[in-house]
Amino acid sequence: MAVSVIARRRAEPIPLCLLGVLSKIKTMDTGDAALCKGEGRSVWLLGDLYTFKLTGEALSVTELTAFPQNGPPPHIHVGEDESFWMLDGEFSVLLGERTLRAGPGAFVHVPKGTLHTYKNIGNTPGRMIVLPTPGGFARLWEELGEPATQLTIPPPVDLGVIEKLIALAPKYHLQIPPSAAMKRI
Secondary structure (H helix, E strand, C coil): CCCCCCCCCCCCCCCCHHHCCCHHHCCCCCCCCCCCCCCEEEEEEEEEEEEEEEECCCCEEEEEECCCCCCCCCECCCCCCEEEEEEEECCEEECCCCCECCEEEEEEEEEECCCEEEEEEEEEEEEEEEEEEEEEEEEEEHHHHCCCCCCCCCCCCCHHHHHHHHEEEEEECCCHHHHCCCCCC
């Protein structure tokens, strides 16, 4: 008995960024998100560019562009874990009492309650995906940040943002050790 096979040609998927309308979907009632590189709402904060890909209660996804020798002060998240997936550049990451070096492709998971920070130790901007879980923490970055009207050159850093960060920290279950408030690794 001969078996005949009918070959079907699969429809090739259209690249997301070529779809125009679909590439602009930010968040739908279903929680879907479909964004391309560089898309999303962006703010400048402490000299770095935060581009929000997904902000929700369960998960937040933010593309962060860190400029050379820049990073936040050491801090502790009481309510959420935070993970970093390095895309470009070289970073130094403080994880508890250890300092790690993380380049493209590296993934660092920071359990809640762990003192941590990062610093771009390269000579060019570095990029990473930041994943706080559960979500909601990105609201702090939105509250502190300055809306980005251009995405390539950071505006001058407002020195008052550290004081504002310290004042807002309890609202977001964030601890910044006093000796670390002005220190970066």
